[in-house]
Amino acid sequence: MSMLDSGERDHFVIIGGGLAAASAAEGVRDAGFTGRVSIIAGEAEYPYIRPPLSKEYLIGSAQRSSIFVHDDGWYEEHDIRVLRGQAATGLSIEAHSLTLGGGGVVGFDKLLFATGARSRRFPGPGAQLAGVHYLRTVGESEALAAALAPGGRRVVIIGSGWIGLETASAARGYGNDVTVLGREAVPLQYAIGPEIGMVFDALHRANGVDLRNSSSVVAIEGSDGVATGVRMEDGELIPADVVVVGIGSLPNAELAETAGLTVENGIVVDEGFRSSHPDVYAAGDVANVFHPVIARSLRVEHWATARDAGLAAGGSMAGRRVEYMKIPYFYTDQFDLGMEYSGYGILMNGAELVLRGDLEKREFLAFWLREDRVVAGMNVNVWDVNETVQALIRDEVQVDAARLADPAVPLDSLLSGVPGGAGVTA
Structure with missing residues (x-):
């Protein structure tokens, strides 16, 4: 072993440079582990949060310092070593050793994968041309902001998912002409269904976006590279000065798969984040986690899951009994629309959609019901209701769809099934 892992105390190693990695290190210490903790961050940055990269940081309303999970001194205060710019390139589970790109070797007693996901690359010709942008890292966000900020540019976005639409909002905010090319008949159709997807369709059209649904791109063309x-x-x-590709992501699970761990749409782990090897764990975007509430495995790419699962996985590494039951949550900000979502996307297909509020004004709640129980909920420009939405899901409350849709019925009254009473309305 190299000097990288010298010492007598137990050594927990976390691979990754995002929120899940930092949260896992925090969880390890919160659970009372006093041994050595190392974070192997592939980028040159301290661990940072990704949602602002397509929102506040991209549009220039947040400082760079706001994206980091902790300030630099936090890691030293908690005796956590962060190896920045050190990519993990090899793993021997049998030898309990991790090889780094620079040739160093790190030994570990327990290992946690928090390697996240990467942007899916455009599969056709022209993907490597200058002026083609992806949005996953802080460097990519900064490069895209620099390309958008002058304004007056022709921006073409391939993909009408969350990243594509958030980027379109940012690009229009900078004063650019924006075209969004989506394969689906409605933006976000796969994620939230056609009826709610049309709300986002109307929002972007109202803000000057040339939105083209059911479209198919065959190439990105260029001149002089x-x-x-x-x-x-x-x-x-379609002429373009800036091209943004937002067509999904892939989990960074190759190192785990090569090492012999079970990988199926990410690293397969149980409710305690344990992989197919008892000394190896995974959390965040790369982990396909068993959720006991729904008795299914889910790989969730949202910041709240990275935070909560990271903390829980760190505790599990340190010996704390963990049965992860948090409900997935995410948010978006586009133009004058703010939205929060909680729920299990895997259960939304075929569920009954119940709406409360005004879709045209874009002030409403949406619920997805299976067997009269809420499995997912969304609040759009309606605030201070997310905790109630989560409680409806978590408590598996049986609700009447007509009362759920009625803005006159306080939402929290549905938790106990008691009509009337004080509560949140929307």
Whole structure:
């Protein structure tokens, strides 16, 4: 072993440079572990949070310092070593050793994967042209902001999911012409269904976005190595000064798979974040976690899951009994629309959609019901209700759809099934 892992105390190693990694280190210490803790961060940064990269930081309303999970001194105060710019390139579970890109070797007693996910690359010609942007890292966010900030540019976004639409909002805010090309008939159709997807469709059109649904891109074209347009399947060329690709992501699970761990849509772990090897754990975007509430495994790419699961996984590494039951949560900000979502997306397909409020004004709640129980809920420009929405899901309350849809019925009264009374309305 190299000097990287010298010492007599037990050594817990966390691979990753995001929120899940930092939270796992915090969870290890909160659970009372006094041994050595190392974070192997592939980027040159201290662990940071990703949602602002497509929201506040991208539009320039947040300082760079706001994206970091902890200030630099926190790690020293908690005796946590952060190896920045050190990519993990090899893993021997049998030898309990991790090889780094620079040739160093780190030994561990327990290991946690918090390696996250990466942007899915455009599969056609032109993907490597200058002027083609992805949005996953702080460097990519800064490069995209620099490309958008001058304004007056032609921005073409491939993909009408969350990243695509948030980027479109930011690009319009900078004063650019924006075209969004989506494969689905409605933006976000796969994520939240066509009816709610149409709310986002109308929002973007009202704000000047040229939104083209059911479209198919075959190539990104360029001149002198620089992207100049996007070629459609029907032959049309859409001119572009900036091209943004937002077509999903892939879990960074190759190292785990090569080492022999069970990988199926991410690293498979139980409710305590234990992988197929008892000394190896996983949390965050890369982990396919068993949720005992729904008796299914889920891989969730949201910041709240990275935070909560990271803390829980760190506690589990340190010997704390953990049965992870947090409900997935995320949020978005686009133009004048703010939204929070809680629930189990895997249960939304085929569920009954119940709406409360005004879709046209974009002030409403949406609920997805299975067997009269809420499995997911969303509040759009309606605030201070998310805790109640989560309680409806968590407590598996049987609700009447008509009362759930009635803004005159206080939402929290549905928790006990008691009509009337004081509560949150929307």
